[in-house]
Amino acid sequence: MTRPDFTHLPPRQGTLALKLEARQAMFGRADVLPLWVADMDFAAPDCVRQALIARAEHPIYGYTVRDPDMLPALCDWIGRRHGWQPAPAHACIAPGVVPSLYAAVAAFSAPGEGVIVQTPVYPPFLQAVQTQGRRLLDNPLRCQDGAYSLDLEHFEQCARQARLFLLCSPHNPVGRVWSRAELQALLAICARHDVIVFADEIHADLLYPGEVHQPALPLAPERVVAAWAPSKTFNIPGMGLSALFSEQAALMQRLQAIFAALPVSTQHPFGQVAWTTAYRQAEPWLEALLQTLQGHRQHVLARLHSELPRLRMSVPQATYLLWLDFQAWGCSEPELVRRLVDEAGLGLNPGSSFGESGRGWMRLNMATTRTQLDLALDRLIAAFA
Numbered sequence: 203m204t205r206p207d208f209t210h211l212p213p214r215q216g217t218l219a220l221k222l223e224a225r226q227a228m229f230g231r232a233d234v235l236p237l238w239v240a241d242m243d244f245a246a247p248d249c250v251r252q253a254l255i256a257r258a259e260h261p262i263y264g265y266t267v268r269d270p271d272m273l274p275a276l277c278d279w280i281g282r283r284h285g286w287q288p289a290p291a292h293a294c295i296a297p298g299v300v301p302s303l304y305a306a307v308a309a310f311s312a313p314g315e316g317v318i319v320q321t322p323v324y325p326p327f328l329q330a331v332q333t334q335g336r337r338l339l340d341n342p343l344r345c346q347d348g349a350y351s352l353d354l355e356h357f358e359q360c361a362r363q364a365r366l367f368l369l370c371s372p373h374n375p376v377g378r379v380w381s382r383a384e385l386q387a388l389l390a391i392c393a394r395h396d397v398i399v400f401a402d403e404i405h406a407d408l409l410y411p412g413e414v415h416q417p418a419l420p421l422a423p424e425r426v427v428a429a430w431a432p433s434k435t436f437n438i439p440g441m442g443l444s445a446l447f448s449e450q451a452a453l454m455q456r457l458q459a460i461f462a463a464l465p466v467s468t469q470h471p472f473g474q475v476a477w478t479t480a481y482r483q484a485e486p487w488l489e490a491l492l493q494t495l496q497g498h499r500q501h502v503l504a505r506l507h508s509e510l511p512r513l514r515m516s517v518p519q520a521t522y523l524l525w526l527d528f529q530a531w532g533c534s535e536p537e538l539v540r541r542l543v544d545e546a547g548l549g550l551n552p553g554s555s556f557g558e559s560g561r562g563w564m565r566l567n568m569a570t571t572r573t574q575l576d577l578a579l580d581r582l583i584a585a586f587a
């Protein structure tokens with residue numbers, strides 16, 4: 203394996219990178235450090251790049267059949283890294299996880315029916331419910347001294363009125379890895395009220411030392427549909443592919459009926475090459491990445507602790523996303539964004555986009571080089587100290 207280099211910042215200019223190109227629209231200026239969209243500034247695994255180049259060398263990019271090793275490669279990966287051996291027969295390939303979120307809302311609830319989310323949460327969780335005319339049942343996470351936990355009592359009240367629960371595990375943006383006991387408690391409530399669970403596990407591979415991701419499906423195979431993807435793990439989210447798991451043929455059929463009504467191809471030639479290569483060959487790259495992210499996390503904690511102690515954060519157990527609490531400054535969100543953009547030159551995701559309970563917080567994507575991260579911290583500290 204070529205040693206991955208997480209100290210080098212490949213220039214993304216000219217690649218139509220969303221993180222760069224959408225800065226003007228998002229922040230009103232195009233020169234902020236882009237610490238928002240959840241992809242990494244690191245080169246994808248070299249084996250993936252080589253496999254894509256090899257495929258691109260053949261000059262016909264025509265209609266393609268599915269690589270039969272895609273699902274086995276993912277199932278082997280989950281079995282090896284997460285202690286649950288799903289069967290490829292209980293899985294299917296889907297477009298991104300977000301389309302599957304929308305499909306789950308369409309398949310498992312009717313207009314006007316309740317769908318539970320736990321804010322602050324990745325914005326498409328809210329949009330999938332609201333744009334399809336379902337009733338958003340928010341069970342805000344509890345937060346004490348920057349530590350997030352579940353509100354099970356309120357969750358049960360929501361479950362009484364719900365058809366579906368959209369679980370984010372690990373949870374973006376707060377970085378929680380839900381324990382087996384926490385998941386069991388949520389799933390027991392869902393069982394009591396016959397609520398179907400869509401478990402978005404896209405961040406499951408990005409764990410910090412000592413953390414264990416408990417897949418939701420094996421805890422309640424009668425009601426969980428789970429979504430996995432290599433997108434975050436190997437920094438290939440532009441490939442737009444994911445997998446859905448369910449052991450219930452009836453649930454899978456309902457989901458697939460939604461996709462069948464709008465047959466979007468998931469068989470473009472490059473995405474599947476990246477997928478299978480990554481799951482089969484890029485484990486050493488992921489291990490090196492996790493070490494780098496662990497170093498980053500500790501570095502940010504140490505710098506904020508000594509140089510900007512007023513800024514608290516929810517210390518992530520997973521993901522490269524930092525959830526920062528600016529409430530001590532007592533300013534409105536527009537004012538906070540203005541200070542970050544104009545005084546610090548930083549483009550972060552505003553907390554309220556993750557639901558009202560996120561107001562006063564900001565999400566910072568730290569998956570960049572240490573040099574760039576330090577530049578961001580220098581600017582943040584100078585603007586807010």
Ligand SMILES: Cc1ncc(COP(=O)(O)O)c(C=O)c1O
Nearest residue numbers: 240298299300324374402404439
């Ligand atoms: C929790 C979560 N789900 C889904 C996605 C995106 O999934 P996809 O690109 O496969 O649609 C993200 C991206 O940030 C995410 O954080």
